[in-house]
Amino acid sequence: DVKVTQSSRYLVKRTGEKVFLECVQDMDHENMFWYRQDPGLGLRLIYFSYDVKMKEKGDIPEGYSVSREKKERFSLILESASTNQTSMYLCASSPAHNVGTDTQYFGPGTRLTVL
Amino acid sequence: SQQGEEDPQALSIQEGENATMNCSYKTSINNLQWYRQNSGRGLVHLILIRSNEREKHSGRLRVTLDTSKKSSSLLITASRAADTASYFCATGTNAGKSTFGDGTTLTVKP
Numbered sequence: 256d257v258k259v260t261q262s263s264r265y266l267v268k269r270t271g272e273k274v275f276l277e278c279v280q281d282m283d284h285e286n287m288f289w290y291r292q293d294p295g296l297g298l299r300l301i302y303f304s305y306d307v308k309m310k311e312k313g314d315i316p317e318g319y320s321v322s323r324e325k326k327e328r329f330s331l332i333l334e335s336a337s338t339n340q341t342s343m344y345l346c347a348s349s350p351a352h353n354v355g356t357d358t359q360y361f362g363p364g365t366r367l368t369v370l
Numbered sequence: 371s372q373q374g375e376e377d378p379q380a381l382s383i384q385e386g387e388n389a390t391m392n393c394s395y396k397t398s399i400n401n402l403q404w405y406r407q408n409s410g411r412g413l414v415h416l417i418l419i420r421s422n423e424r425e426k427h428s429g430r431l432r433v434t435l436d437t438s439k440k441s442s443s444l445l446i447t448a449s450r451a452a453d454t455a456s457y458f459c460a461t462g463t464n465a466g467k468s469t470f471g472d473g474t475t476l477t478v479k480p
Binding site: 290295298303330345347358359360361362364365366 | 401404405410413414415418452456458462469470471472473
């Protein structure tokens, strides 16, 4: 059974803190993604990665960075958390970069609150 | 705006009725997928339809795709209270990443 896990379900941080959100997949997938989900705005792609040490900006990368040192792990970093980064963060992975095979498998989400 | 946009935003029906949700998109796609999200959880993939397919079935789910109108519909037949969730369409492109719509919130009343 495919599995994507995220390090925390709920997280509360203070403004200015550095925040790490971890995501691990056990399916040997090439692609990994970070989204944020906000009411009325749907899912918005922050960053994605097609390979180890490779990253590409999504639609809203500002204020975020990512790290992919190992194939199974994709980390999202908030360098200096701000209140407008309070959101639900969803990690996903998908198989190799092939047309028509980009079904994504999602983790349970991390609800981050920045005070 | 999002590539995929679902309609309606919210839908409330009685158990046993059918639920239909629509998705419109703007650019050419390779495939379109529907996902389901229970409250406060991650998304779960339901069904994928390729651009050269017109209809696909999976259990109580039926998906249609009209590439000329750039639209898709998801039909859930004989709905159950457990079908209460948000449903998202996602368009797949050559880039290997999908663009998600804002979702339709379905409530099935027992």
